[in-house]
Amino acid sequence: MLWEPVMAKESAEVTRQRILQQCLPLFADAGFDRVSMRQVAAATELTTAALYYHFPDKEQLFLAVVEDCFSQRVVPLLPDPQTSEPDPWLRLEAFISAFVALLVNVPSFQRLMQWLALDRDETRAHQMTERLFEPFFRSVADLLPVTLSDEERHMLTVSVMGLMVFPFETQVARQWLPGYQPPAEATAQLVKHILKLLKAGVM
Amino acid sequence: MLWEPVMAKESAEVTRQRILQQCLPLFADAGFDRVSMRQVAAATELTTAALYYHFPDKEQLFLAVVEDCFSQRVVPLLPDPQTSEPDPWLRLEAFISAFVALLVNVPSFQRLMQWLALDRDETRAHQMTERLFEPFFRSVADLLPVTLSDEERHMLTVSVMGLMVFPFETQVARQWLPGYQPPAEATAQLVKHILKLLKAGVM
DNA sequence: GTCTATACGTGGATAGAC
């Protein structure tokens, strides 16, 4: 009888994780506003009341989904300065290749970030930046040449991220335009294109 | 008495335009779902019923706002192959400079595009691409060197657009990071940064 | 922990008068 409360607690944690996993694609596809708690309940095969046992409200559920996705998918990707490639250029190559692969393989992650970027709530944005985005941003910035000023490094970091992310953000709108290749089927070309641009420009 | 129907028709057109102008910032800030017809009514000092006289439903109102904003702001910006700078590189410079200026001066336009990119409705996306996005995309593509293949040209066009747009898309999240400068106050640096990157790379 | 049942607000949209 003594282990019962422990079992119960563990089971709650399992359910919580299951909820986070299963409603990630919902939020990623449709965004916060177009996903109802009823839909989440249907997807997880629970009732809305059960959801409110695990999360205080819809917003906290959503934020938990974001945090969970980010730490599962992105954090393991960040290059460890200890063990990684010593050549800075090869290190950047490896990271860009890995991150683009993530965008291809986990479309939910990419969409979720895209929704998040539109959030105007300052408090929430600050919290997200501090806990999730900043470590990521610093890791990318650390891959760049040491000679840059703070401002230059910041701008270049944004450019590198933009070159990777923007093709995915604009997929839907571009699919009917001449020369379009789906990122998923032209990953290698995309990576090569970005690296060439960074190395030597294109004009 | 004969001119009365004409007057009435004109007045309706004026009201329609006023509605489009006045609810642009609402949709740009909050997105389609977080703007109610009641809010639009308040902003335009009309009633919801009056709005439904001018537009069949909320979606058509939103799409009209997008079309109006795009043709007002972007179309006049597209370089005319006839009259513009003959040197291809200077032509690209001029366009990038003008487009970044647009993003700074009309934040509503930038936000609206960002919301639009998340729309998953294929029909709507196709229509938007055909009527608005494609002419714009072609204009940018035409600024690039003639030697590129279709696929290369497409990828490079996306990269150029991403380098311009992504800094604005990520403003909110980046404001607490080292080296951050608001795009509005560092427009010149941003343009120079992009041009340098395109011309010669950075690594 | 999960259920049934329900309270309560808000949103899109329309009818019909003026």
Place this chain on the structure above:
DNA sequence: GTCTATCCACGTATAGAC
């Protein structure tokens, strides 16, 4: 053309039983 008044669907969230 614009109004007042209203319908109805759907959303979040909770109370209370099991």
